[in-house]
Amino acid sequence: MFFAERIASILPTDKVLEIGPGSTPHPRANEFLEYQFNDPKVALEQRGNVSTNPxxxxxxxxxxxxxxxxFADKAFDYVIASHVVEHTPDPEGFMAEVFRVGGGRGYLEFPLPPYEYLFDLDVHLSYVWFALADxxxxxxxxxxPVLNEFSTITAELRxxxxxxxxxxxxNNLPFFIQGFEFSTPxxxxxxxxxxxxRQRWENPGTGLARRLVRKVEALFPQNTRSDR
Structure with missing residues (x-):
């Protein structure tokens, strides 16, 4: 989860469900929903190859x-689904269930299309984005078939x-990852x-972290290149 601070409206009395918590369950979640994988290797891949058990x-x-x-309708007051919807074969049906059991309140986070084009994770089945306009x-x-042509490049990037x-x-999380709270379906x-x-770059690349990296690179220049 990249934007944990955006989960800000959970009330002390809320019953919270987290779906697919991966290796880092949210501390506020009361219960969890996990997909039952029969193959431990597949389960590990779906968890981002993090071997640590949650x-x-x-x-x-x-x-x-x-x-x-x-679960019954409105069994929970709030549902957290971070980096799950892109794994599902039916995003529309998945979100309908999120709304049904959570009464329409929750937090959703997922990688955006630019992230998928760079890394093309096989466990991600769809490009996903939330448009504010509609x-x-x-x-x-x-x-x-189209993405397979770039498999060697995306493998290197991964x-x-x-x-x-x-x-x-x-340095440019909003361009690659989207996360937001919702209060209605x-x-x-x-x-x-x-x-x-549609998306745009938000950070100019001149922030403190980027400037520090450039200073380190200037102090310790590369003397060799891997392509020589």
Whole structure:
């Protein structure tokens, strides 16, 4: 979760469900919903290859096989779904269940199309973005044959991410990741293409973190190049 500070409206009396908490369950969640993976390797991949087991601190964990959540209508007051919707084969049905069991309140976070084009994670099935103009969550199913042509490049970029070369992402989070609270249900719609997607860079690249990196690079210039 990149924007944990945006979860700001949970009341002390709220019963909170977190879906797909990965390796870092939210401290305010009362219960959790996890997809039941039969293959431990697949479960690890879906968790971002983080081998650390999540610490639920005795809180109840429910498992399901997709589709309808195993809860009654409005069983919870708030639902957290961070980096889950892009994994689902049916984002519209998934969000309908989020709204049903949570009464329309919660927090949603997901990677945006630029992130997917850089890294093309196989476990992510759709491009997703929320458009303020029409208050709609849009999704486009990934066109596998097209992206497969860039598999060697995206594999290199993913390896760089694993090694910590993530300053481009960290310095421009709003361009690559979207996260927001909601208090009422909103529309969810499959888009025919990415033509309707609009986003812009927000940080100029001259912030403190970037300036420090440049100073270090100036003090310790590279004497060799890997492509020589």
């Amino acid at each position: 610490n639920f601190s005795g809180r109840r964990v429910h498992y399901y096989n997709g589709g309808r959540f195993p 208050q709609t969550l849009h999704f486009v199913r990934k066109p596998r 390896r760089g991410l694993e090694l910590g070369w993530d300053d481009l992402i960290r 909103f529309a969810v719609r499959e888009a025919p293409s990415l033509n309707a997607y």
